[in-house]
Amino acid sequence: MLKNELDVTLQRAEILKEKPDQKQLGFGKYFTDHMLTMRWDKEQGWHDAEIRSYANFSLDPAAMVLHYSQEIFEGLKAYRGADDSVLLFRPMDNLNRFNDSADRMCMPRIPAEKVLQAMKGFIYLEREWIPKTEGAALYIRPAMIATEAALGVRPANEYLFFVICSPVGAYYAEGFSPTKIYVEDEYVRAVRGGVGNVKTGGNYAASIKAHTTSQRKGYTQVLWLDAVERKYIEEVGTSNIFFVINGELVTPPLGGTILPGITRDTVLQLAKDWGIPTCERRITMDEVIVAVENGSLTEAFGSGTAAVISPIGEFGYKGDTIMINNGETGPLAQRFFDGIQELQRGAAPDPHNWIVWVR
The missing domain is CATH 3.20.10.10 (D-amino Acid Aminotransferase, subunit A, domain 2)
Structure with missing residues (x-):
C-alpha cells in the first residue's frame, strides 16, 4: 500500500473496466476504475482517506443526506497536453469554492491543498482514461454527503467526501454550435x-x-x-x-x-x-x-x-x-x-x- 501527504491508502482495482470509444463518450456516462474517499466525524476529523475500486456506497436509510439534503459537489477537468502530459485548470479555485459551499451548508471544510495532492495521485493513476480526442477531457466530480443515521434538522456529525471521474466529450449535442x-x-x-x-x-x-x-x-x-x-x-x-x-x-x-x-x-x-x-x-x-x-x-x-x-x-x-x-x-x-x-x-x-x- 502507498501513501501520500494526506496518508491516502491506495488499493488498486483487481479488475479494470473496458474503456469506451472516445468518439462516443457523451457526458457522465462512463466512470473510471477507482475513486477517492475519506470520512469525517467530530471525534477524528478527516480520516480513512483511500483510493480504491469504484463501487457502491452503503448508506443507512436514515442517512441525513437523504432527508435534509446536506450535500455539495464540484466539477473540474483533467486535460491531456500535446506532449501527452496531464493538466488541471484552476483546481484550487474549485476546492476553495467547495469549502465556501461547505461553510454555507454547515459541513466540514476539507484540507484543500492536501486534497489536491491526493487528487493528483488519483488522476495520475487513472491517466489512461483521459481522452486524446479534441474537445474531450476527464471530468472530475468531488462531492460530500452527510452520512450520520439520524432524523432531526441539524448539521450531521458524520460525512463522506469522495471524488469520481468520467471521460467526457462535448456537453451539448450541438457541440460548439449555437x-x-x-x-x-x-x-x-x-x-x-x-x-x-x-x-x-x-x-x-x-x-x-x-x-x-x-x-x-x-x-x-x-x-x-x-x-x-x-x-x-x-x-x-x-x-x-x-x-x-x-x-x-x-x-x-x-x-x-x-x-x-x-x-x-x-x-x-x-x-x-x-x-x-x-x-x-x-x-x-x-x-x-x-x-x-x-x-x-x-x-x-x-x-x-x-x-x-x-x-x-x-x-x-x-x-x-x-x-x-x-x-x-x-x-x-x-x-x-x-x-x-x-x-x-x-x-x-x-x-x-x-x-x-x-x-
Missing part, C-alpha cells in the same frame, strides 16, 4: 440569502421541472431571471451568461443568487488581458430585446466547466423568438473558446498560473 435558450419567467432558481451561490444538489433538483419543460419546447437550456421582479437576468442552468453590447462584455454581477463560476472569472480576466471592455451589472430581458433590435447586441454566450463556452443562437421569451447574431457563433465566443482550451491543454502562455501539472 444553443437555443428558453427564458423562464414562471419558476425561479434562487433568492438573496438562499443557496443560489452554492453547488448543492437541491439547486439543481429545483431546476429540473423548468428544464424538462424547455426541452419539450425544443430548447437546450433555461435562462433564469431574478426571483423578485422576474426581469433581471441571472444565469443559465449550467453556466454563467455573457452579452456583447456596443463592443462591451456584459455579465450579471455576483450577489448571492448566482454561482461564482471559475470559467466566468477566467473569461473576465482574459477579456482584461486582451483589452476588451467588461462590465458586471444588472441587465434585463427588455434591454436585451432592445439591444438586439437596434443591433448593439452582437452576440451572447454561456461559460462553464462542462461546455467551456456555449454560443447562444436564440432565446425563447414569452412566446417570441429572439435571434442572436443570425443564429451563428460570434467571434468573441470563438476566441474565448479557443483561448481557454489552449490554456487548459498547456498550449498557451499561463501568466496567471492557472495550470497545475499532474505529469
